[in-house]
Amino acid sequence: YGTQAINGKGHLSIGGVDTTDLVKEFGTPLYVYDTALIKEKINAFKNAFRAFDNLEWQVAYASKAFSTIAMIQLIDEQGLSLDVVSGGELFTALKAGLSPERIHFHGNNKSADELALALDAKIGAVIVDNFFELELLEKMCSERNQAIDILLRVTPGVEAHTHEFIMTGQDDSKFGFNLDDGMAERAVKQAMTSDHLNLKGIHSHIGSQIFETDGFARSIQVMIHHADAWRREFGFHLEVLNVGGGFGIKYTESDQPLPIRNYIETIVQTTRKECARYQLSMPAIWVEPGRSIVGESGTTLYTAGASKTIPGIRKYLSVDGGMSDNIRPSLYQAKYDAICANKANEITDTEMTLAGKCCESGDILIKDAFLPESCTSGDLIAVFSTGAYGYSMASHYNRIPNAAVVFIENGEVSLAVRRESFDDLIRNDLPIKKLSRR
Numbered sequence: 001y002g003t004q005a006i007n008g009k010g011h012l013s014i015g016g017v018d019t020t021d022l023v024k025e026f027g028t029p030l031y032v033y034d035t036a037l038i039k040e041k042i043n044a045f046k047n048a049f050r051a052f053d054n055l056e057w058q059v060a061y062a063s064k065a066f067s068t069i070a071m072i073q074l075i076d077e078q079g080l081s082l083d084v085v086s087g088g089e090l091f092t093a094l095k096a097g098l099s100p101e102r103i104h105f106h107g108n109n110k111s112a113d114e115l116a117l118a119l120d121a122k123i124g125a126v127i128v129d130n131f132f133e134l135e136l137l138e139k140m141c142s143e144r145n146q147a148i149d150i151l152l153r154v155t156p157g158v159e160a161h162t163h164e165f166i167m168t169g170q171d172d173s174k175f176g177f178n179l180d181d182g183m184a185e186r187a188v189k190q191a192m193t194s195d196h197l198n199l200k201g202i203h204s205h206i207g208s209q210i211f212e213t214d215g216f217a218r219s220i221q222v223m224i225h226h227a228d229a230w231r232r233e234f235g236f237h238l239e240v241l242n243v244g245g246g247f248g249i250k251y252t253e254s255d256q257p258l259p260i261r262n263y264i265e266t267i268v269q270t271t272r273k274e275c276a277r278y279q280l281s282m283p284a285i286w287v288e289p290g291r292s293i294v295g296e297s298g299t300t301l302y303t304a305g306a307s308k309t310i311p312g313i314r315k316y317l318s319v320d321g322g323m324s325d326n327i328r329p330s331l332y333q334a335k336y337d338a339i340c341a342n343k344a345n346e347i348t349d350t351e352m353t354l355a356g357k358c359c360e361s362g363d364i365l366i367k368d369a370f371l372p373e374s375c376t377s378g379d380l381i382a383v384f385s386t387g388a389y390g391y392s393m394a395s396h397y398n399r400i401p402n403a404a405v406v407f408i409e410n411g412e413v414s415l416a417v418r419r420e421s422f423d424d425l426i427r428n429d430l431p432i433k434k435l436s437r438r
């Protein structure tokens, strides 16, 4: 992936930096981001859109995939917009200095406090998910005498072929206004009567880690069909069509992701075709990639420790992290590839199960990793494509401190998140006496 290579010592290097040097300085587990690769992915989106004339578009990085101050600053520097889904992500974006008008706020249960933070900052758009939010936002805006641009999240009834837990566009979903039961229509009408909410358009997100373009095409057909009906019935004007994120990436050899260009071409061409069919003017196209921007750029480095061989069954090799820094294998049966980073030239002929260190039998990172026979305690293990939903879904299970994050580009290393200490873990704990006195 990206700038990864095997150097003269037979070690994995990233951005020209030897991974064994990285761990000497920063320890393990360590999340290592190749920022050149992040920029390459961002450029793939930009170039795909720039290939079309007379098109308005926005790429909003979905910060749930990986959000830290440095990451948001990189997004800012690259001129992208940002999708946030909580007060915490919004706060991080504002602290990173991103202009508020480039921020889009998502979520199916935004609190009044979170919306107040968004209104105070005057962010670019709120993607309204439900009637509760529509009414709350209207009331808050009218009290403040403030206007805000909104999109309505609709559920197009399209099932993307992906894991059930990360599938979101089908009818039975907690997200958005359903299209086929009239709820979306009611929401559009209601938003159009508001003096404070400027309804710019609609949004859908059909799922994540999607490897084909048809789901996007189908959801666009459904959305434009409805947009046309609403235009004829009550004068709705579709200025923005946001088709969400979900573009698939490569975790293992068996994943064959499409070039970004293919998704964007399908999205733009389908929108143009459907708009022409209904004689609608072409809306601005917004997309919200998360995983496809950061996933492949992240590698997690671990130190191998204990091992256990069950003759005729399997060999376990344990590492100094696991589900606390990457919950995806236990949560979604997600598959990853790994190598022994300090023996990157040796033949990988021995099957091992890479186990995490959490007290949980299911804390297995890779069930069938092929590693050099000599790979053992003290060796360095690199797990690839951990840049999305790794750090961002990390937990403190077993009171394991969160790992550090480094960014690498052209041989330069910068620490993006300091490793947590044990003191960080107990920072907000109170002794029992204070607790009982409140």
Ligand code: LLP
Pocket: 062, 065, 083, 106, 166, 168, 205, 207, 208, 209, 244, 245, 246, 247, 288, 289, 290, 291, 292, 328, 332, 388, 389
């Ligand atoms: N937009 C919306 C409204 C979303 O809900 C999501 C992801 C995205 C954009 C970005 O999707 P991406 O391009 O990253 O696929 N934790 C799961 C993924 C959950 C995705 C949730 N929504 C995982 O680790 O696979």
